[in-house]
Amino acid sequence: xxxxRERKKRRTREALLRAALELFTTQGYEQTxxxxxxxxxxxxxxxxxxYFAGKEDAAFAVQAMTEEAFVAAxxxxxxxxxxxxALRQAFLEGWDTIRETVESVVPVxxxxxxxxxxxxxxxxxxxxxxxxxxxxxxxxxxxxxxxxVDVDADPRPRLAVAVFGGVIRVTERHWCTSEDFGLESIxxxxxxxxxxxxxxxxxxxxxx
Amino acid sequence: xxxxRERKKRRTREALLRAALELFTTQGYEQTxxxxxxxxxxxxxxxxxxYFAGKEDAAFAVQAMTEEAFVAAxxxxxxxxxxxxALRQAFLEGWDTIRETVESVVPVxxxxxxxxxxxxxxxxxxxxxxxxxxxxxxxxxxxxxxxxVDVDADPRPRLAVAVFGGVIRVTERHWCTSEDFGLESIxxxxxxxxxxxxxxxxxxxxxx
DNA sequence: TTGTCAACTGTCAGTGGCTGTCACTAGCCT
DNA sequence: AGGCTAGTGACAGCCACTGACAGTTGACAA
Numbered sequence: 001x002x003x004x005r006e007r008k009k010r011r012t013r014e015a016l017l018r019a020a021l022e023l024f025t026t027q028g029y030e031q032t033x034x035x036x037x038x039x040x041x042x043x044x045x046x047x048x049x050x051y052f053a054g055k056e057d058a059a060f061a062v063q064a065m066t067e068e069a070f071v072a073a074x075x076x077x078x079x080x081x082x083x084x085x086a087l088r089q090a091f092l093e094g095w096d097t098i099r100e101t102v103e104s105v106v107p108v109x110x111x112x113x114x115x116x117x118x119x120x121x122x123x124x125x126x127x128x129x130x131x132x133x134x135x136x137x138x139x140x141x142x143x144x145x146x147x148x149v150d151v152d153a154d155p156r157p158r159l160a161v162a163v164f165g166g167v168i169r170v171t172e173r174h175w176c177t178s179e180d181f182g183l184e185s186i187x188x189x190x191x192x193x194x195x196x197x198x199x200x201x202x203x204x205x206x207x208x
Numbered sequence: 209x210x211x212x213r214e215r216k217k218r219r220t221r222e223a224l225l226r227a228a229l230e231l232f233t234t235q236g237y238e239q240t241x242x243x244x245x246x247x248x249x250x251x252x253x254x255x256x257x258x259y260f261a262g263k264e265d266a267a268f269a270v271q272a273m274t275e276e277a278f279v280a281a282x283x284x285x286x287x288x289x290x291x292x293x294a295l296r297q298a299f300l301e302g303w304d305t306i307r308e309t310v311e312s313v314v315p316v317x318x319x320x321x322x323x324x325x326x327x328x329x330x331x332x333x334x335x336x337x338x339x340x341x342x343x344x345x346x347x348x349x350x351x352x353x354x355x356x357v358d359v360d361a362d363p364r365p366r367l368a369v370a371v372f373g374g375v376i377r378v379t380e381r382h383w384c385t386s387e388d389f390g391l392e393s394i395x396x397x398x399x400x401x402x403x404x405x406x407x408x409x410x411x412x413x414x415x416x
Numbered sequence: 417t418t419g420t421c422a423a424c425t426g427t428c429a430g431t432g433g434c435t436g437t438c439a440c441t442a443g444c445c446t
Numbered sequence: 447a448g449g450c451t452a453g454t455g456a457c458a459g460c461c462a463c464t465g466a467c468a469g470t471t472g473a474c475a476a
Contacts, residue, residue, distance in 0.1 A: 003472085003473075004472065004473090005423070005424080005471085005472055005473075008424090008471095008472085009423095009424080012424095033460090033461065033462085034461080034462065034463085035461085043425080043426090044425070044426050044427075045426095045462095045463095046425075046426065046427080046428095046464095047424085047425060047426075049462090049463070049464080050424080050425080054462075054463070055462070055463095082410075082411030082412075083411045083413070084409055084411055085411065122338060125338050125341070126334040126335050126337065126338035127334050129334065129337035129338055129341060130330065130333055130334035130337055133333070133337060133377070147411075147413045147414055148414060149413050149414075154413070155378065155382070155400075155401055155404060155408070156404060156407065156408040156413055157408075157413075158378045158381075159374070159375060159378055159401060159404060159405055159408035160408045160409060160411075162371075162374030162375060162377060162378050163370075163371050163374050163375075163405065163408070163409060165374060166367075166370030166371050166373060166374040167367060167370060167371075169341070169370060170363065170366045170367055170370050173366075174363070192363075193363055193367060196363055196364060196367060197367055197371065197409070198409075199364065200363070200364040200365075200367035200368045200371070201292055201368060201371060201405070201406075202290075203290030203291045203292055203293065203355075203368075204290075205291070205355045205357050205362070205364055205365075206355055206356060206357075211443080211444080212443065212444090213442085213443055213444075213452070213453080216442095216443090216453090217452090217453080220453095241431090241432065241433085242432080242433065242434085243432085251454080251455085252454070252455045252456075253433095253434095253455095254435090254454075254455065254456080254457095255453080255454060255455075257433090257434065257435080258453075258454080261434095262433075262434070263433070263434095
């Protein structure tokens with residue numbers, strides 16, 4: 001049971017978040033000031049900073065939820081599954097259940113729009129890549145534990161995750177610049193690209 | 209022949225750069241203000257911004273040189289060479305000639321210290337990853353042209369470069385956190401990790 | 417119900433990165 | 447020698463962000 005105070009807090013936070021994402025995606029991240037966001041929710045600028053560590057933090061609040069869900073999905077994969085297979089399946093699962101993960105806070109449609117804004121805003125892209133790097137470090141440790149190897153002595157967990165992350169970034173980039181913003185197209189792209197990594201590494205592109 | 213004005217400009221720029229890197233690496237990036245850098249060179253804060261787009265720009269000025277050299281090295285590789293091989297050789301070449309590339313502006317030792325500061329400063333790490341992403345895009349186009357494929361239709365150039373970039377990041381991270389700061393250790397790590405990508409992808413880590 | 421405490425919020429002042437403007441100086445060129 | 451212009455300093459201002467302090471509102475016990 002949620003107390004009145006907690007309810008108010010949650011409402012303020014979600015109102016700020018929605019206002020921020022709405023403004024970011026319509027008029028641009030850099031063009032949006034904290035004052036505007038606070039004004040849209042009718043709170044002081046200071047209050048915004050009590051809910052979010054900064055402008056960037058608001059932009060990534062929803063991403064953080066989906067990333068967390070992804071890591072949890074990898075942890076939940078059957079232990080006998082091969083590492084790359086586990087990552088692949090968990091990732092596809094994540095996109096399958098994204099509506100349930102996100103909709104309780106903001107509309108999925110808004111989240112997807114924000115996703116694209118991140119890719120096209122240099123400052124946010126930088127933050128996104130750093131966050132991804134942190135997630136990759138977590139995943140490397142998860143995989144290492146699954147396989148019973150030492151993550152600091154054996155480079156393979158980090159290498160596998162780095163390759164996976166690289167493919168995801170190529171997918172993200174393609175999806176963000178394409179016309180088809182459907183969820184299904186992300187899943188399909190990811191699966192296709194993961195299948196093609198092998199042939200991309202062997203350098204006989206001209207003969208195929 | 210360089211005119212007096214040009215000489216003065218170059219001196220001011222290099223003095224600012226050296227002062228900036230020195231301060232960043234000794235007392236930390238966030239702890240260093242632009243005023244401090246300007247004061248160390250005895251110019252106004254405004255002048256700093258006439259030479260560098262921002263604090264970040266100064267931190268990456270030397271990195272930009274080495275990245276450019278790396279891309280040029282890839283372009284200079286014999287056309288018959290396989291893509292991954294070309295990237296590998298160009299990268300190793302880059303570290304072989306880094307002294308010549310860098311020393312004309314700042315001491316290599318300072319550059320290497322800055323390299324490590326970047327990895328341990330969140331804001332700089334983010335910027336570094338975004339810059340790397342931009343370089344990877346360039347490289348993908350170079351490789352696509354070499355191999356005569358369309359970079360937007362065929363995902364393999366971007367995939368190959370993404371995998372290569374991922375391995376490089378694992379290498380960077382390892383090197384920055386290790387004790388051995390020698391140039392030779394970077395080359396060796398890179399070569400080793402590139403060789404291990406294959407076995408990292410096939411998931412039988414427990415049996416080896 | 418009422419009083420007390422703690423949580424939440426607004427206001428204000430200040431720092432640091434960054435930009436525009438404008439007047440001034442110093443190197444360049446005829 | 448004198449005009450032109452690149453380079454500079456000084457100043458004012460915007461915005462993200464932080465600390466300090468006071469006011470308000472919900473929680474809880476007497």
